[in-house]
Structures are given as structure tokens and as C-alpha cells.
Amino acid sequence: MALIDTAATITFTDRSSSSSTARLLIYNSTKFQKFPNTISPFRRSNSIRFGISSRTSSRTIITHCSSSSANAIQVNNETFAKVIDGKRVAKDIREEIAVEISRMKEEIGIVPGLAVILVGDRKDSATYVRNKKKACDSVGINSYEVRLAEDSTEEEVLSHISKFNDDPSVHGILVQLPLPSHMNEQNILNAVCIEKDVDGFHPLNIGRLAMRGREPLFVPCTPKGCIELLHRYDIPIKGKRAVVIGRSNIVGMPAALLLQREDATVSIVHSRTKNPEEITRQADIIISAVGQPDMVRGSWVKPGAVLIDVGINPVEDPESPRGYRLVGDICYEEASKVASAITPVPGGVGPMTIAMLLSNTLLSAKRMHNLR
Amino acid sequence: MALIDTAATITFTDRSSSSSTARLLIYNSTKFQKFPNTISPFRRSNSIRFGISSRTSSRTIITHCSSSSANAIQVNNETFAKVIDGKRVAKDIREEIAVEISRMKEEIGIVPGLAVILVGDRKDSATYVRNKKKACDSVGINSYEVRLAEDSTEEEVLSHISKFNDDPSVHGILVQLPLPSHMNEQNILNAVCIEKDVDGFHPLNIGRLAMRGREPLFVPCTPKGCIELLHRYDIPIKGKRAVVIGRSNIVGMPAALLLQREDATVSIVHSRTKNPEEITRQADIIISAVGQPDMVRGSWVKPGAVLIDVGINPVEDPESPRGYRLVGDICYEEASKVASAITPVPGGVGPMTIAMLLSNTLLSAKRMHNLR
Numbered sequence: 001m002a003l004i005d006t007a008a009t010i011t012f013t014d015r016s017s018s019s020s021t022a023r024l025l026i027y028n029s030t031k032f033q034k035f036p037n038t039i040s041p042f043r044r045s046n047s048i049r050f051g052i053s054s055r056t057s058s059r060t061i062i063t064h065c066s067s068s069s070a071n072a073i074q075v076n077n078e079t080f081a082k083v084i085d086g087k088r089v090a091k092d093i094r095e096e097i098a099v100e101i102s103r104m105k106e107e108i109g110i111v112p113g114l115a116v117i118l119v120g121d122r123k124d125s126a127t128y129v130r131n132k133k134k135a136c137d138s139v140g141i142n143s144y145e146v147r148l149a150e151d152s153t154e155e156e157v158l159s160h161i162s163k164f165n166d167d168p169s170v171h172g173i174l175v176q177l178p179l180p181s182h183m184n185e186q187n188i189l190n191a192v193c194i195e196k197d198v199d200g201f202h203p204l205n206i207g208r209l210a211m212r213g214r215e216p217l218f219v220p221c222t223p224k225g226c227i228e229l230l231h232r233y234d235i236p237i238k239g240k241r242a243v244v245i246g247r248s249n250i251v252g253m254p255a256a257l258l259l260q261r262e263d264a265t266v267s268i269v270h271s272r273t274k275n276p277e278e279i280t281r282q283a284d285i286i287i288s289a290v291g292q293p294d295m296v297r298g299s300w301v302k303p304g305a306v307l308i309d310v311g312i313n314p315v316e317d318p319e320s321p322r323g324y325r326l327v328g329d330i331c332y333e334e335a336s337k338v339a340s341a342i343t344p345v346p347g348g349v350g351p352m353t354i355a356m357l358l359s360n361t362l363l364s365a366k367r368m369h370n371l372r
Numbered sequence: 373m374a375l376i377d378t379a380a381t382i383t384f385t386d387r388s389s390s391s392s393t394a395r396l397l398i399y400n401s402t403k404f405q406k407f408p409n410t411i412s413p414f415r416r417s418n419s420i421r422f423g424i425s426s427r428t429s430s431r432t433i434i435t436h437c438s439s440s441s442a443n444a445i446q447v448n449n450e451t452f453a454k455v456i457d458g459k460r461v462a463k464d465i466r467e468e469i470a471v472e473i474s475r476m477k478e479e480i481g482i483v484p485g486l487a488v489i490l491v492g493d494r495k496d497s498a499t500y501v502r503n504k505k506k507a508c509d510s511v512g513i514n515s516y517e518v519r520l521a522e523d524s525t526e527e528e529v530l531s532h533i534s535k536f537n538d539d540p541s542v543h544g545i546l547v548q549l550p551l552p553s554h555m556n557e558q559n560i561l562n563a564v565c566i567e568k569d570v571d572g573f574h575p576l577n578i579g580r581l582a583m584r585g586r587e588p589l590f591v592p593c594t595p596k597g598c599i600e601l602l603h604r605y606d607i608p609i610k611g612k613r614a615v616v617i618g619r620s621n622i623v624g625m626p627a628a629l630l631l632q633r634e635d636a637t638v639s640i641v642h643s644r645t646k647n648p649e650e651i652t653r654q655a656d657i658i659i660s661a662v663g664q665p666d667m668v669r670g671s672w673v674k675p676g677a678v679l680i681d682v683g684i685n686p687v688e689d690p691e692s693p694r695g696y697r698l699v700g701d702i703c704y705e706e707a708s709k710v711a712s713a714i715t716p717v718p719g720g721v722g723p724m725t726i727a728m729l730l731s732n733t734l735l736s737a738k739r740m741h742n743l744r
Contacts, residue, residue, distance in 0.1 A: 212620070
């Protein structure tokens, strides 16, 4: 797996408690091969901001998600969807969290604490952990890190979890995945007490999320980030047709449950769905979390729909200094001309995931100290 | 609430661990008023059997789900859907369970045990409990019953649950709902250990049901019965469009999760859905569990669809000795001419629920004694 070093992608491709299957589904390196070098790449503008896209370049770009690379699309004089600026919303949320934490510190002399356990020497895992620490620092959350050697025993990991479970200064615990193959992942994850499971992947949490009249302790970070974006952009959900593409435990399934809690009429499209575009075309809201670069074409989208793109897929790009660039599940160039609002990749859902992790850690601390 | 004394309805209208909201949704007595006396009633034939319906009466019947009571429908020379005979399937399943239990008794000298706790003097609850006991007796499951006075304390109930939790001869525990209003239902239900929660409504079970790669300890009885009917009638689910009408914790939601586990593409329609018929018309399989008599009209159904009707709704009927009769959520007369297969009401899903309760109790006993 390539090491992706932007904050936006880290927050999504790194799912602490995701199963390896789900990780592969989302970050499938075979997709690297999908687009030959001959197709001209396009870059997402760095200047995407709230409101109608300011993209006014007069050059003709060739979209890599057109059925033929010869299909040129004129970008002038066209209406683009409102860009849902996840980077900006995530920044706002971090600022709000920082304010809450400093107030908490003043009032009760306590700040939230997040513990991360890292086993082994994987560079990508080390980067993910470093970035979580940085994000914690930026809002005033104490982070605790335990690094164990690759050949540590399961018992050692469990003993650290047990210590963090009992430590009142720790309000959230993450075990960085993947774990070395000699360890039983499920045993280890189940050892994290549910009150500190800030990832929200515990089946008890998922069950409560599914059930009317029940409240989960934590909502999984990425789907929570998707819904938060809809809320912050005042996009109505109640009574709307919503289609979730992908049914992973970490994004698709909980996203569908969240949309349903908000009274959307939800359909879930997955690898066994025949003619998915027939279903997506009926959607007022699409959340795509499937890991297929540019799978959702413009023709899959109902005019005026709102598109939330969770996919962060590397595709080969010899013009990029890194040799690849990142695209979503949704063909932005096509879909942004049909939709009313759309998240870019990167800079859409990605930055929201880590913001929601911080939010869950704060929530946990507030709950443990009976703060509103 | 009227006391309904047929086995078929008891098994559905009585959901031991359902919330009172869900109960009301399914069994809404206000619907009694919906059809005026002037509309001629019809009766479901008692001779419904596997295969094409044998209904060949030459008289013209007036359907009570026609938009006007004057709309006469000629029943001769029309093709009817295959009738999915839940009564017969449930009988088969009970026989299979009885065989397994007698083998179990021979092999290890143990039979499954189901404990039911009944608090108060509600006649309907007493009937439900009596019917569960009868069903247990018929397959060789030991049933244990505790009856407590209406003014018992929560602690008394909890103490009985605790005793059953520890009793190795008890493999399933049901607390008959509703409980007296001075008791905290959630506290009491949460006290049942998950290994004996044969209703399968515990959030941990629901979470596992929702998650790929996880297995619930028990699948809730009514949705399990719906899927079992599809299986027993060799109705393919994988890759099919399925629509669940209703999103209750006890039927709609878990039914949707089960269909998704079987690789259907699932949409959930509910009270906030606009134009539900547009969605149901796309379905290869419809499971309706909403408690609206005859809501699903023929025009809501795609030709050839398979219809599973969970609703059991009493509607006024002065010609019936009881003054009412039971109809489903699906307008049988209309839909059975469009669908390829349909469950009748009563005699469809109803009898399956109690069969699945027996099945869950057997499963629990086998698991506790490490039998295959």
C-alpha cells in the first residue's frame, strides 16, 4: 500500500478499527492500473471554497472519467455544483472543539485524553498515529501513545488496553490497525471498554445506531462526518431519497443507518446490485464509499442531487511529483455539472473524519464528567 | 387492544420485547375505523395450499381495498400468485425441531428450556404465554413460567431473570411485555443474558446482524420467519431489489438487515417516504410490516414480485362472529393478481414467528451443549 501523506487522505484510508477487507475495498491498489498514462490528468483546484465553485479557467480539460479520452468538456459558461468544503468545515469544528476544551479546563481542570496503541514498525501506521497526535495537540486533547515491538504478545497489548480502560485521564482508546498477524484483532478490539471506543465500531454501538429509540455511545467518525457536512450546509435529509454506495462496516452501513435516523428513505447499493445507476439516479443525496475511482458518472446523478464522496482513490499520474493523484468514487468533472452540491476529493469528507474523532473524544470526556 | 385468539395473530401481535411504539404501529386500533360497514367483506380461503391458489369461486367479490366499493373484480380466468403457505412451513419446521429435540434427548439426555416471565393480569398477555407454552410442549421444549402480581417490584422481576440466567436447564428467557408502568422495561430486558435472549432484540445482536463478518447469536423471530419462507420456496434473494415497508426494531429494520446479508439491494420505505409506491414498484421482493390494512395496492407491485405480508390488522366486520376480521398490509385481492408469490393473512408470516422462537430456543440449547 502506498504511503499517502496528506492529512485528508490519512483520515480516511487509515481506519483504526476497520477490518482488512474493508480497507482493501476502499483502498484498492489494483485500481492504480485503471487509467492508462495517455489520459490527461486533471487537478482539483486548491481554491475550492464555500459557495459556487470559482473555477473559471478557460482551458478545455479532458476528463479521465469520460468513456473516451477524446471527449472534451468545455468548462466555461457552465453551472457547477456548490462545493461542500470539508476542509473548511473540519477547521471550524476543530476550533469549536478547542474552545469547548479550554472552557472545560477552566471549569473542571480536566482536558480530554486519547490513547493510541501502535504495534510494530509500519511506516504508514506510524504516520497515521503521528497525525492523530498532531490533531489532538491542535485542539488541546492530551494524547497518550504506546509503541510496542512487532513481536509483542497479545497479552502485552491487552494489558495496556486494560490500563487505559482504568485510567480516568483517558477518554478514548484507539488500537492502530493492522495488528501483527499473530494477534487476534477481534479479541484486542473487544477489550476496549465501550465507553472509550471512540471509533464507534463496537457492535453494541452499531446496534444502538440501527434501533429507533436507542442512542449509540459514539457514531463512527467518517459517516458522522458525512452527515455533519449535510447539516452544516443546511441540506435537508428528512423525507429525501438517499442512496449509499458501499456497505462496509466502517462507512457505508453506518452511513445508511444515520440517514435513516434522519428520516431519509435509504437504499444501499453494493457489488451485487444490478444497474446501480438506475437507483442512484433517483437519489436526492448520494453517499459513495466504495473505493472505485470515478465510478459514479454524471449520468448516474439526478439533476440537483447532493453528492458526498467518501472514496479516496490513488490513480497513476506521471505528471504528479508522487506519480499518482487522488480521486473520489464520483467523477467530479461530470457530476459537478449535474449535482447541486458535491464534496471534492481531497478536501471533502477526508478532513472530517479526524475532526469527528476529536469530537467523539471530547464527547466521551464530557459524558464521563457529566458535562453538557 | 382487542384480544385476538388465533395462533397466527398471537405470534405477531405479541412481540415479547417490542417497544410499545412498535406495537402500536403494527396493531393500530384506530385502523378499525377505516372501512365502513357498507363495504362487503371477503374471507381468505382456508384451503390455501402450496402452488397456485385453488380459488375458483365464480361469484363476483367486492374488494374492500378498491378505491371505490363499487369496483367489482371478476375472479374467474385470472392468474393468481403462488400462495406462500406459512402455516404449512411452520408445521414442517416444528416437526423438524421435534425430531432434533428427541435426538438431543437421546444423545445427551437434555431438552431445550424456555422461561417466560409474566407480570400482571392482562388477559392478552396470559393468552400469549399460554400459546407459547403449548407450542413448546408440542415440540418437546420444557417451558418454565413465572407469574408475578401487577404490584411486584422491579427487583423481584430482576431476581427471577437472574435465577433463569444461572439455570443451565433454561436456554431462552422471555419477559412478556408490556410490563406494568412502574417498571423500567429497558433495565429488565437488559438483565436477560445475551446467550439466552432468544428474541434477538438485544442491541449487540442487532449490531452483529448489521455488520459484515459478524454473526448474531439470535435473529429476531419474525424477520427470520420471512427469510425462511423465501428460502423454503426457493425464491432467490441475491442481487434482487428488495423493499421493506416499515422500520420497526422488531421487524422492518432487522428484515432489511437480513435481506442485505443475503445480498439483496434493499430500500426501506417508511412513514416519511414520499410516493412509496414508486419505490415498491421496483421491488422483486416486498416485505411489509407497517400495520396499515391493505395499504399496498396492486398498483404498488411489479408484475412477478414476491410479497411477504407481516401485517395483521383487524378491520371491522359485522358478518364475522367476532365483529372483525384480519387483513394484512397488502391488499391481497389486488396484489395476488400481479405478484408471482404472496403470503396470506392469516396463515402466512404469523405462524412462522412462533416456529422461529422454538428454533432459536433449540439453537441456544445446541450452542450451550456444543452440538452441531
